[in-house]
Amino acid sequence: MLLPGLALGAPAQGKDKVVFKVAMLGEGVDSLNPFLGFQAPSYEMWGLTYDYLVGYSMKDMSPEPDLATKWSTSPDGLTWTFTVRSGVKFSDGVPLTAKDVAFTFNRVLAKDSVEGTNWLSYLTGVKSVTAPDATTVVLKLDKPVATLPLLPIPIVPEHIWKNVSESQMKSYPAAPTGGKPVVGSGPFRLVQGSADGSTFKFEANPDYWGGAPHIDEVIFQFYKNDDSAIQAVIKGEADFVEGINALEVKKLQSQPGITAQNGNSPGFDEIAFNAGSTSDSKGTKKIGNPNPAVLDPKFRHALGYALNLPQLITKVYQGAGLPGTTIVPPNYTAYHWEPPADQKMTFDLSKAGQLLDAAGYKKGSDGKRTLPDGKPIGTLRLAARSDSPTSLNTMDYFKTWLGDLGIDSQVSTYSSSQLTNVIYKGNFDAFQWGWYVEPDPDSMLSYLTCAQRQHSSDSFYCNPAYDKLYNEQHVNTDHASRVNQIKQMQEILYRDSPYLVTAYSAIGEAVRSDRFHCLVTQPNPGGIWLEQYGVYNYIHMKPASDTSACDAAPGLTGAVKTSAPADSSSKTGPFLIGVGALVVVALVGGGIVMMRRRTTVEDRE
Amino acid sequence: MSLVAEPGLVAEGEQPEARSRGRSYGSYVVVKVLGSIGSLLFMLLVNFFLFRVLPGNAAQTLGRGRLNTPAQVAAFNKAYGLDKSVPQQFLIFLKSTAHGDLGLSVKYRLPVSQLIMDRLWPTLLLVGLSTILSTLIGVYLGIRGAWSRGSVFDKISTSSSLTLYAMPEWWLGLMLIAGLGVGFAFVPGIFPTGGLHSPDVNPSSLHGVLDTTWHLVLPVATLTLAYLAEYSLIMRSSLLDELGEDYLQTARAKGLRDVVVRNRHAVRNALLPTTTVIALNIGFVVSGAITVETVFSIPGLGLLSTEAIGVPDFAVLQGTFLVASAGVIAANLVANLIYGWLDPRVRT
Numbered sequence: 001m002l003l004p005g006l007a008l009g010a011p012a013q014g015k016d017k018v019v020f021k022v023a024m025l026g027e028g029v030d031s032l033n034p035f036l037g038f039q040a041p042s043y044e045m046w047g048l049t050y051d052y053l054v055g056y057s058m059k060d061m062s063p064e065p066d067l068a069t070k071w072s073t074s075p076d077g078l079t080w081t082f083t084v085r086s087g088v089k090f091s092d093g094v095p096l097t098a099k100d101v102a103f104t105f106n107r108v109l110a111k112d113s114v115e116g117t118n119w120l121s122y123l124t125g126v127k128s129v130t131a132p133d134a135t136t137v138v139l140k141l142d143k144p145v146a147t148l149p150l151l152p153i154p155i156v157p158e159h160i161w162k163n164v165s166e167s168q169m170k171s172y173p174a175a176p177t178g179g180k181p182v183v184g185s186g187p188f189r190l191v192q193g194s195a196d197g198s199t200f201k202f203e204a205n206p207d208y209w210g211g212a213p214h215i216d217e218v219i220f221q222f223y224k225n226d227d228s229a230i231q232a233v234i235k236g237e238a239d240f241v242e243g244i245n246a247l248e249v250k251k252l253q254s255q256p257g258i259t260a261q262n263g264n265s266p267g268f269d270e271i272a273f274n275a276g277s278t279s280d281s282k283g284t285k286k287i288g289n290p291n292p293a294v295l296d297p298k299f300r301h302a303l304g305y306a307l308n309l310p311q312l313i314t315k316v317y318q319g320a321g322l323p324g325t326t327i328v329p330p331n332y333t334a335y336h337w338e339p340p341a342d343q344k345m346t347f348d349l350s351k352a353g354q355l356l357d358a359a360g361y362k363k364g365s366d367g368k369r370t371l372p373d374g375k376p377i378g379t380l381r382l383a384a385r386s387d388s389p390t391s392l393n394t395m396d397y398f399k400t401w402l403g404d405l406g407i408d409s410q411v412s413t414y415s416s417s418q419l420t421n422v423i424y425k426g427n428f429d430a431f432q433w434g435w436y437v438e439p440d441p442d443s444m445l446s447y448l449t450c451a452q453r454q455h456s457s458d459s460f461y462c463n464p465a466y467d468k469l470y471n472e473q474h475v476n477t478d479h480a481s482r483v484n485q486i487k488q489m490q491e492i493l494y495r496d497s498p499y500l501v502t503a504y505s506a507i508g509e510a511v512r513s514d515r516f517h518c519l520v521t522q523p524n525p526g527g528i529w530l531e532q533y534g535v536y537n538y539i540h541m542k543p544a545s546d547t548s549a550c551d552a553a554p555g556l557t558g559a560v561k562t563s564a565p566a567d568s569s570s571k572t573g574p575f576l577i578g579v580g581a582l583v584v585v586a587l588v589g590g591g592i593v594m595m596r597r598r599t600t601v602e603d604r605e
Numbered sequence: 606m607s608l609v610a611e612p613g614l615v616a617e618g619e620q621p622e623a624r625s626r627g628r629s630y631g632s633y634v635v636v637k638v639l640g641s642i643g644s645l646l647f648m649l650l651v652n653f654f655l656f657r658v659l660p661g662n663a664a665q666t667l668g669r670g671r672l673n674t675p676a677q678v679a680a681f682n683k684a685y686g687l688d689k690s691v692p693q694q695f696l697i698f699l700k701s702t703a704h705g706d707l708g709l710s711v712k713y714r715l716p717v718s719q720l721i722m723d724r725l726w727p728t729l730l731l732v733g734l735s736t737i738l739s740t741l742i743g744v745y746l747g748i749r750g751a752w753s754r755g756s757v758f759d760k761i762s763t764s765s766s767l768t769l770y771a772m773p774e775w776w777l778g779l780m781l782i783a784g785l786g787v788g789f790a791f792v793p794g795i796f797p798t799g800g801l802h803s804p805d806v807n808p809s810s811l812h813g814v815l816d817t818t819w820h821l822v823l824p825v826a827t828l829t830l831a832y833l834a835e836y837s838l839i840m841r842s843s844l845l846d847e848l849g850e851d852y853l854q855t856a857r858a859k860g861l862r863d864v865v866v867r868n869r870h871a872v873r874n875a876l877l878p879t880t881t882v883i884a885l886n887i888g889f890v891v892s893g894a895i896t897v898e899t900v901f902s903i904p905g906l907g908l909l910s911t912e913a914i915g916v917p918d919f920a921v922l923q924g925t926f927l928v929a930s931a932g933v934i935a936a937n938l939v940a941n942l943i944y945g946w947l948d949p950r951v952r953t
Contacts, residue, residue, distance in 0.1 A: 019805065030667070036714045038671045114684040121673040170684045171714050195713045196720050198904045199804045219804040224902045227779060228799035231787045235794055281675070417661025417915050424665070435670060443673050455675055 017216040018543045020516060022530065023229040023238035024222045031195045032182065033174040034154040035107070035115040040436075040531055041220070045193075047535040048202050048218065049184035050154035053082060053101055053137070056533035058522045058556055060333060061266070061439035063149050066534075067101070067185075068137075077144030077477040082137040088185055088209045090157045096185045098131035103158035105129040105139075105151075114170045119153045121443060125475075144475045146482050147440045152533070157183050187213050187539045198222040214542045215516075230510075233258065239515055242530050244508035246318035257514030259560055262320035262506035263521055263528030266331045269324065269390065269434035270499040271307075271398060273300050275461040277426025281453045283462060288426015293361065293377050293407075300497035302355035304345035306401040307500060311347075316393040317503055324501030326490040327448070328441045331504075331523050334483060335441050337490035345500075349404055356405065369406045380409040383431035385416050391432040394502060398430075423458050433458065434505060439533060445470055445489055448498060461498035507531070511560060518542045518550035519560040529560070633945045633952045641938040648930040652923045653698055657691060659917040663711045666916055685711045698923070707927070708920035712913065717924035720909060725891070725928075727801050728905035730821060731898070732890045735828035740883050743833045747840025747879075752867050754845065762837065770834035778827040778900035786823060796823050799902035824901040828894055832886075839882055844875040877947075881940060888936025892929035 024041055031037035034046040055066030068082040088096040106129055107115040108122075123129075125145045130138050139148070160183050164172050173195060176182055181189035187208045193200035200220040204213040221238065223229035230248055232238040234255055244252075252260040274290035275297075276283075293299045309323035322330070325344070330336045339345075356362075360372030370376055380402065384395040395411045402409045409429075414422060422428050437444045446452060449470050450462035466489055473485040493499065509529050511519060519537045521527035529537055540551045544562045553559070664678050664687065672678045682688040686697065701708055707717035746766065750759040769777070781796075788794030802808050802817045847853065848871070856866045895907035906925055913921040945952050 021804065030712055031714050033714065038667050112680050112683060114680060117668070117677050117681040117684070118671055120677050120680075124674070171709050171716065173715060194723065195715055196710075196723060196904070196909070198800065198902060201804060217805075221800060221804055222902065223799055224899045224908065225799075228782060228786075228900065228902055231782060231794075231798040235787065235798065237797060415660075415915060417659070417666045417917065420662070420665045420669075421660040443670075446673065455678065456670075456673060 018214070018545075019217040019219060020215050020240065020538070020541065021219045021221065021238045023232050023241040024220050025226060025229055025241070025243040028198065028222045029193070029195055029200065031173075032190065032193070033169075033172050033195075034156065035118060035169065036172075037195075038118065041222075044220075044531055044535070045190065045200060046154045047186065048188040048538060049182055049186045049190050050156065051088070051096070051185045052154060052534075053084075053151045054149045056439055056522075058520060058524050058532075058534075058536055058553070060331070060523050061533050062334070063439075067096070067155060068149075071149050073148070073477070077475075078141045080139040080141070080148055082139075082149070084135045084137060085209065086135050089207060090183050090185050091181060091189050091205060092157075092183045094157060094159055094183075095134075096155065096157070097134040098137045099134070100158045101137045101155050102129045102131040103162070104153060104155050105137075107161070108153060110166070113166060122147070122151055122153060144477045146474055146476050147442045150438075150440045152438075155185070157185075185209075187535060188218060193220075208539070210539060213539045214518075214546060215538070218538055233510055233512065236512065239512040240530065241510050242507070244510065246320035246506070246508060249320065249508040249510065250318075252510040257512055257563055258510050259513035259563060260508070260510035261521075261529075262508050264322070264329075264331055264523075264526045265436070265505060265507045265528055266329050266439075266523075267434055267436040267505050268327060268329055268501050269394070269432065269503045269505055270327075270501045271394070271430055271432055272459045272499050273430050273497070274426060274428055275300075275459045275496075275498040277460045278453050278462075281451045281455065283450065283453065286426075288428070290426060291378065291380055291429045292371055294380065294429045296359065297496040297498075298359040299356065299361060300500070301345070301495060302352050302359060302361075303402070303405075304497055304500050305348050305352035305355065306405055307345070307398070307502065308347040308401065309502060312394060312397060312502055316390055316397070317505070320506040320508065322504040324503045326494055326501060327435070327437070327444055327499060328486070328490055329437055329504050331527065332437070332439065332441065335486050337487035337494075339491075339494055343491075343494070345494075349401075352405055363406050367406055368408065377407055380407060380429040381427075382409050382411045383419055383422060383428050384411055384413050385419055385432065386413040387416055388432075390505075394432050398432075424454065426460065431458075432502075441486060442474060445473075445486065448493060459498040461493075461496070463492060463496060466492045466496075513544075513560050513563040515544050516541050517544060517560050517562045520553055520556050521558060524556045525558050630945060630949075630952065634942060637938055637941050637945070641934050644934050645931060648934070649702065649923075649927060652926050652930075653695055655926075656917060656919050656922045659914065659922075661915070661917055663687060663916050663918065667712060685709065687711070707924040710913075710918055710921045712916050712918045712921070717920045720921060721906065721924055721928055724904055724906045724909050727903050728891060728894075728898075728907065730801075730817075731824055731903055731905060732828065732894050734821065734825050735832060735894075736883075736886055736890055738825065738829040739832035740836050742829065743836025744840045744879060746833070746837040748844060748867065748872055750837065751841040751844035751848070751875075752871075754848075759841075763841070766834035766837050769830045772831065773896070774827060774831045774894070775896040775900045777831060778824065778897055781823045781827055782900070796820075799900075801903050824897050824903060827900075828897055835882065835886070836879060840875065840879045843878045844871060847871045847875045850874075880943075884936050884940035884943070885933070886936075888933035889929070891932040892925075 027039045027041065029037065029042045029045055030039045031042055032045055034050060051067045053066060053068045055064045056062070057064045067085050067088065069085050071080060071082045073080050084098045084101060090096055105123060107113065108119045109126060109129065110116065125141045125143050126139050127142050128140045132138060174182060175194045176191055181191045181203070187205050187210065188202035189205055191201050191203050198221060202218040204216050206212045223232070226244055226248060229238065229241050230244060230252065233241045233252065246262055249260045249262055252258050273294045274288065276295055277286065277288035277290060279285040279287045313319060313321050313323055325339055326337055328336045330338070356369060361369045364370045364376070368376060382395045382398060385391040392413060399409045399411050419431060423431065435444060447456045448459065448461045449467050453460050453462060469485050469489045473482045476482040476485060507528050511529065518541050519529045521529055522532040522536065542550065550559050664672055664681050668678065668681060672681055686694065710717050710720055713720060746762045750762050753759055782798050786794050786796045786798045797820050800820055802813060802820050806813045806816045808817055853866060853871055856870045891906060895911050898905040898908045906928065910922060910925040
């Protein structure tokens with residue numbers, strides 16, 4: 001996919017620098033140190049700065065050569081051998097070898113290390129990592145691991161990081177200091193920015209092994225509100241905006257020179273139930289006060305027929321998104337299980353009513369449904385997140401639909417951190433939230449295992465049959481049979497319904513296509529332009545002035561095309577206005593001095 | 606963000622043997638300084654326990670979808686001292702604070718003191734400039750309004766400053782962005798929509814200073830307009846109180862010009878309450894202006910604290926509240942000292 005020699009190199013000297021300015025929304029960068037940060041924008045920063053052993057395809061995020069040109073596994077699945085690309089250099093000129101890869105992984109594997117907090121789960125079962133020569137990395141495993149070769153850990157230069165002790169690591173900034181860029185081997189170099197800051201500046205790495213990028217700089221500017229970021233794109237202060245909603249995408253689509261879209265992201269939103277809150281992962285003690293009804297899989301499953309998902313997508317998501325089914329989004333075509341027509345929960349209140357009747361939740365004389373033992377269900381407590389309008393609206397609709405079935409409910413709103421507290425105490429019946437799912441669904445599947453109760457599980461779902469399949473697929477290196485197990489797990493979850501997946505969400509994006517073209521979505525087609533798995537577009541996008549054909553991208557379609565330019569704003573304005581503002585301040589100050597002077601003059605008269 | 610209190614009322618509890626009449630200014634200063642230090646220490650302790658009631662836990666809120674296994678959660682909590690009990694954390698907090706160390710932000714993994722220093726400058730520029738401008742303009746409007754009470758000027762300035770005061774700051778800011786940042790009809794958008802300066806300029810060069818000024822016009826205008834009424838109304842009403850006084854008659858009888866009577870005699874006497882408000886509000890400059898910082902995407906202290914609440918990032922909250930309370934306490938102390946110096950009656 002990356003053909004060296006195809007790149008045209010940086011524009012000739014004397015021309016203006018080509019700067020790609022991205023307006024970012026939402027959470028900022030939490031750490032530039034790849035061992036520490038958690039937030040999505042941090043991954044984008046590392047992706048530009050560092051390289052990875054294994055990359056992701058643009059088509060469907062399947063593993064693809066990156067630093068590793070090829071890999072093989074022993075027949076017993078306990079030894080993985082990676083061949084590392086030679087001739088790769090860090091930005092300070094030191095060659096990147098297999099030793100740097102082994103060094104990075106061994107820091108993650110060190111017991112109780114802070115490096116392990118972010119990455120340890122990707123090396124589960126790995127006993128040792130060695131580099132027998134400059135181009136070979138060998139992973140020895142205790143037991144086979146199905147998620148390999150997926151290894152999304154940024155490779156850091158050993159000669160720099162070996163000087164960072166374990167105690168320094170927990171606050172090591174890995175930020176540019178004294179004008180020196182952060183040392184990495186990636187396609188760009190971070191020259192300005194710090195974790196809590198709002199501006200990050202990258203310069204292209206002309207010596208990048210995959211060919212120099214076609215742009216000279218990337219600048220990320222973090223905005224704290226949508227309106228300002230959108231105005232910045234309309235005015236041309238920014239070339240790209242990421243994370244806007246569907247209405248804003250619509251607005252930007254009508255602007256000249258801008259191409260906007262809702263890209264399908266590999267995430268889902270769900271209504272989750274309290275499937276049995278317990279004090280620990282073993283289920284020693286029941287805690288919280290879930291309604292007996294939501295503990296019953298039959299009750300939860302029946303409610304799945306009361307959700308009018310197409311209406312939810314139209315009204316709540318403004319059409320940007322797809323009705324949801326299972327916890328593995330359809331973006332991951334290989335792993336997604338789509339319920340067959342006879343099992344699929346479609347909006348049908350009478351069917352929902354029949355299922356509830358059959359499960360014993362019959363209507364009483366007052367028209368309200370009762371528990372199988374005849375006692376009233378009472379009021380279900382639905383929790384929504386105050387920071388998400390989607391969450392609130394979804395739960396309001398859910399309340400209406402429950403009402404149609406003869407079930408009372410009440411929506412309460414919490415901030416995300418408050419809701420986390422409520423969930424871990426088990427004081428809820430249902431809440432709305434969502435997850436992003438990685439290219440390998442293993443970690444997402446693990447969140448619904450018994451062992452994750454009081455850890456990553458937020459529904460307290462526990463089903464031994466599901467756990468058994470989870471443990472089997474985790475060590476199953478036969479792809480076809482593993483896919484089969486993963487699909488069975490989705491089927492179990494669909495039937496037991498600890499989650500009712502409401503939507504596969506979309507991310508709104510807009511690009512100044514009068515300035516940049518050749519951006520390609522991931523997955524292709526239908527996906528997103530930035531915050532992808534990998535940094536393809538930063539390397540392959542071209543300024544509009546470069547009218548040569550886009551880089552060859554076999555099998556990929558729908559690259560952004562240049563559009564007619566909009567009126568560009570004046571560049572001299574800022575300085576004149578800055579001068580003007582200083583003059584105003586001077587006049588106000590001067591006026592006050594004058595007033596005082598005048599009084600003394602008058603006084604003397 | 607205003608706090609109107611008579612100096613002398615604040616920190617009144619700390620005046621043990623202040624009963625002797627005609628106490629010297631020196632001992633007054635000592636008592637006030639000691640009282641301020643006491644308040645600050647008290648705030649330090651309150652800060653620690655206050656934020657411990659916040660919901661949430663950093664490993665769960667930050668590590669959602671990242672800290673996938675119990676081992677990862679344990680390593681995270683151990684590295685940042687979150688595995689220790691609250692009394693242990695309190696002892697560590699006392700020890701490190703005594704050494705001038707404000708701790709490590711669990712979200713940004715950087716020293717809190719560094720985060721605060723990064724954010725202090727934007728906040729000082731934004732809120733400091735706005736406070737100065739609104740004081741100057743507000744006091745001027747108040748004087749003119751009171752002196753010619755009921756005039757067209759008075760009616761317009763009072764009603765418009767009250768209207769601006771009643772507007773939510775973020776809404777005013779968004780209106781300014783929509784009007785002057787983006788432009789409408791034939792009005793061009795001449796100001797940037799957010800940020801403290803353009804990403805590719807060096808803020809310490811002349812170019813950078815002009816660029817920063819250009820970026821600050823709208824946010825400073827928003828805050829100045831919003832704060833205006835606070836000063837103009839107090840100035841206006843205290844000047845109105847003076848209008849009927851005999852000494853003004855005397856001054857006029859001496860044949861002084863109206864302007865001199867106003868500025869030399871009336872305003873001097875009416876300035877005291879305004880001075881109090883200004884002194885106290887200056888103390889609040891370092892707490893930032895959360896809504897305006899959000900609307901204009903200015904990375905100030907206000908945003909730092911609000912974002913820390915959701916984690917919760919205890920060290921950052923303790924640090925920013927320490928700075929904010931130190932600001933208010935220091936401004937109070939200064940106001941008290943000036944008052945004691947100006948007016949010996951408050952020393953008792």
